[in-house]
Amino acid sequence: MAVVGLTCFGVIMVFSSSTVSMAAQGVSPFLKLASQGAFCAIGLVFGFVAMLVPIQGWKRICPWMMIGAILIQALTLTPLGLDVYGNRGWLNLGFTTIQPAEFMKFVVCIWLPGALHARNKRYAKEGLKAYAAPLGLYVLGLIAVIAGKDLGTCMILLFIGYAAFLVSDFPKKWMIIGTIIAVAGVVALAVSSPNRLRRILATYGDCSAADAQTVCYQSMHAKYAIASGGFLGVGIGNSREKWNYLPAAHNDFIFAIIGEETGFVGCLIVIVFFAILAWCMIAVALQVTDRYVTMVLMCVTIWLVGQAMVNIGVVVGVFPVLGVPMPFVSAGGSSMVMCLAAAGLVVGLMRCQPQIKQSRQNV
Template structure:
């Protein structure tokens, strides 16, 4: 009798892996990538890059009609925004190369320079718009908003000061000095310029720094209560109170008056549906929606790209937030943790406030969507701040070694081109043929 044939692994039949092993391998692969020391770096770089590109595209789409109506080129606002992005890119790259010790050394000079620039709003260089005096003119066609750069300086300075006094922060005196006067000076100058929206962002920034620094809840609550009182007093006057009443459905909720912009923004979002009306096909940008390329660009995104586009924006901001949280949790230096928290609360908080305004959850307070809305000072300052956080991500334990061990883009490109040439008929250099 012939014996039955036995199929061996590697001969004829392939050995079947144990059930569930592929899933376990996949989980292990994801876990290894997530625990990599360079994960924070790639999350931050990837999300920031995509938001920047999306912002440039949407600025072009949302501003072209108004530019034509003003007798300008349809690319005017887009080219200005692209110019600011190109100006911010080398600054961002430079910021990624500075080590935390470098930021410790420049913290005090940076804060002094920021206060000096902010004081220029009391000089003839000041430029006001829509009731706010928070810009200065440095020459023909060059206007900057000093408060945007004050955010960076204050975030780094708080990181340095609070980290040095971290063991003493249980005493309110060490929280108040010197952080209290510096914060009061910077925020006070912004509020004197009547820019309440930017002042709120500063408060978020300071709150994030104090929270991660470990300030006790009782002190934190007292500071928060005092801040809310000041904000309520500032918001109870003039046009701001009308905007709040419009949000709550008061007598001034006139769809042709103070509530007009919010109404048009909601109509833009509602008309977009699931997939949008198509890139460039917005109807509201035809001079119906004020500030379509700036504070209300999220409404144009919702109209042209639909729910999918708005969810993409939220996802990218969530990835930015996750990357910053990873830096806070993984980096050993308290200064890095506190500064990252301050920048994170600024950028993510400002994004959420902008979106909350557009969808009708908050009154119109005039803050741009970071990296997406048109605006030179805001874009450059945000890119510079993200460069600082990316620098911290590069400084996580093991991150620099892992990045240095990976082949450069140039070497990988040469390898790909060489492989393609060989497949088209070329021969490797060390071939034994002929």
């Protein structure tokens, strides 16, 4: 019900936040509504299929899915790739564009737990070499994403991987070393890019008059939107910031429009929905007897709920602009389809929980 609530509310807010920009482009203001609705329908089909796939089926096909995800991500560096806001992370298929990294998030959640769990017993004999294959493939996926300058998505993949390594009983010594290397890598990538560095300084420093129209512009207008919403908001459809003041109003910064039009109450409802998702998945993960299911559920929780918290943190100014959408809510076909597929995956895995399995058998 939380997924349904977020998805339906997201369709409404995508329509509300995109009407002005669509009209300004000379297309129907209902275009985003129609496309988002279509992607929801496709995502539901993917979710239904994912719900029916047995656990052993995922274990057999996920290594090939990971290889495929890396190859598809690598295509973004070819002439088929498309630059959006400085990131080369999209593929132009002619009739539509897709973001392969969203598929990679899904695949990492189902592949990495199984790959790590299968090698735990070999560590005593082989040492770190036992994890060489999954580590190499995982790092290769990260490189494919960061090659397109998409640090935000790379960080989400790092969070998912961290959850998998942590829950899989990966050796703590190497866990600490890997964490240090990952943090150092992210910091190096952040400070080596003038654009990323300006975003960080704009978030945690003071914006000058010149920055107010450049690097600080988006975050400032996001705060204006939330501040003007008050407790109950200005009403659905009555946003002022969506009048081409706030860039990406229907994508990465849709939470700002939610705050403006529905106020504190609307924002709180969205956060509560994500809290319910986290509670449900973590509660089942702690009770289920299958270790692989536990690890996958924790990874999906970090992906969906963690990414939502990062998105909200960016909008309210806690984090610099990272360019990650809000799951189930932001406009975007790749994100919507894969998030709904992940929801279907979770429903299928939850059936392994003894109480849920018993209640289904009784019915």
